[in-house]
Amino acid sequence: MYRNTSTPADDNGCGWFHLSPPRDVRPGHSGRTEARWVVLGAGFTGLAAARQLALKFPQDEIVVIEGQQVGFGASGRNSGFAIDLPHDIGAHDYIGDPATARMNLKLNHFAQSMIRTLVEQYGIDCQIRADGKYQAAVEEKGLAVLQAYRSGLDKLGQAYEMIEARDLPEHLGTSFYRQALYTPGTLLLQPAALAMGLANNLPANVSLYENTVITHLEQGDKITLRHANGEFIAHELLLCNNAFASHFGFLPGRLLPIFTYASMTRPLSVEEQARLGGKETWGIIPADPFGSTLRRTPDQRLLVRNSFSFNASGQAQQRYLERAARQHRTSFDRRFPMLPDMPFDYTWGGSMCLSRNHSSYFGSLAPRVHGALCCNGLGITRGTATGTLLANWLAGEKDELTDFLLASPGPNRNPPEPLLSLGVNLNLNWGQRRAGLEA
Template structure:
């Protein structure tokens, strides 16, 4: 019996969750249950895997288990960018090997198109906007990054438009940035609304249990998942719970649960919207990876997302929220001095699962256990695509993208503690310092 050594415990005020339509959570599981398929983790990867597995095996029940409420956890706490283009921060042109980059582009586009089709079919209200993204720079080092990235994008046939400082207010309202690279193709969403909508439209042969944290697992001939009020036994288990897979006994010493922090303003008044100007919906990614992500949403709020923390147990530290909220305030006021009276309504943390070599895991973890894990910050597109493709792999389907994922070496092993925490925390602090005014 493998004891689960840490469970999700997210902080209480994720803005996307509270500003999206309320839904009634599915009941927690009680008693004993058996099914052919069980999936742990009802984020974007788990929802995609459950949907596709149910379609591949229409006569089987698929049990999807979520420790918290759908839309409240990590999948509902990101910045809402469904990005198609690759961005290899280790390559000089941020693209690297063209063959690999084109496969990543196809993988991300598969995830995008899968979500587009479900949102359209079920009329999911998640503020989906074909808005593209602005990669924006404040100083000369950031502008050099933009120029390098534009040249890399040209190698894979993706056009991007460089926008000068004097023209940027027409796009994003603020004159803070000196240059931006506009890259069409990114889709912006309200992430919690998206995840809630995906959960509400699952096929009839998917049974979703929320607020059912698994506390132990017996990896026998059949898989038995133990929780406080019962057990669920399955022939096959899929883990789609990112860094928490390490607490289920897999990829230990290979996953880096890293937290980013976001704040969301109240809704802007019509007068404030006019004062801001620019397009009604947009998203800015920083040129420097440790800078601030900024969004204007369809319901006229401003998101600021920056600041990093590393917590190996996968649980945030609520005591840090006031400090990061103060950082968000400074970032907001630098960019939007015309909105100095606009307050934040929500501040929260959100986990991403990183690896040292920027590789995820896809495939079989053990007999009867499979995983699609570690999206390295691309949970919306890559998580959706890998969840869908894992269900296809299990069903015996093979094509080029599945082979590409299976060929990955997977996440590298990290140094042991306490050197890991010291090292990662130092890298995060140094990165945020180097980002300078892009924070």
């Protein structure tokens, strides 16, 4: 028996969530439900796993449990980049080993294809656009990263364009950056709206329960999941809840819930859009991993995301949110002096599940318990791909992508507390200071 001592508790400031098309929230669970397949977590991974299980086992009921509302948690709090290229933040060129990078490229393309198909099939209004992404730099070390990334893309034979400072305002409006590397394959989208749209269009044999917080997990011939108003009995359990899996005794001391923070402006007026210039939509990721990510959305809002904290509980903390909001103002004003005093309508935090060796987990964790966990900052594509492939594997299907995932060493072990929290937060603070103008 494991008692979950840390339950999902995100802040209420997520702009993506509040700006999503309205939906009918599925009711919470009560009583006792037994099912062959139970999926814990209704983010991109869990929704993909549930959909694929329903297609592979059409006679079975698939149960999906979500502790909050769909789109309110981590899946709805990222910056909306469905990245096609390998994005190994632990490698100096973001590529790392070429053979591994090529498999990650196939995984990402697999996920992008699924997302495009589902969005078109169900008419999901999630502002999806094939805009690509800019990786931009302003300091010398950032420029060096772009050159390293360029060499990695050459090894993979992937298309890109190097854009110099004089030409960047035509693309981005701002003249802040000295150079950018543009790659055309990234999809930009509204992540909370995508998650909600996927939840609204699950197969008929999927039962989704929202606002149902599991507090106890008991292993035996079957898996018992208890909550305040009842229990689920699972013949097979799929954990798709990232770092929260460790609070049920799986991968203990191996997962890192790292929070990052974003602010979003009100919509720009027509005059402000003209003053900014550049393309009408774009996405920027930083050359330095501790730098700022930015979006210009189809509804003409500007988003800035930076600042990090390690929240071991996986829950939001107000003091970090307030600190991040101050950094967002500084970062925004550096980049957009032509838009002084632009207010932020929303500020929020959201967690990424990282591991120290940048490896994910895929496969069985215990008898009748399976997991696709730890997306390392690529939740949209990695979650979609691994959730789908986990369901295929449980249905007895394997391919080169499944073999690749099963061969991963998985997340390595972290130092014990309190050294872990102290060390990670010191490292995050130092990284943000070292980022300089990239932040």
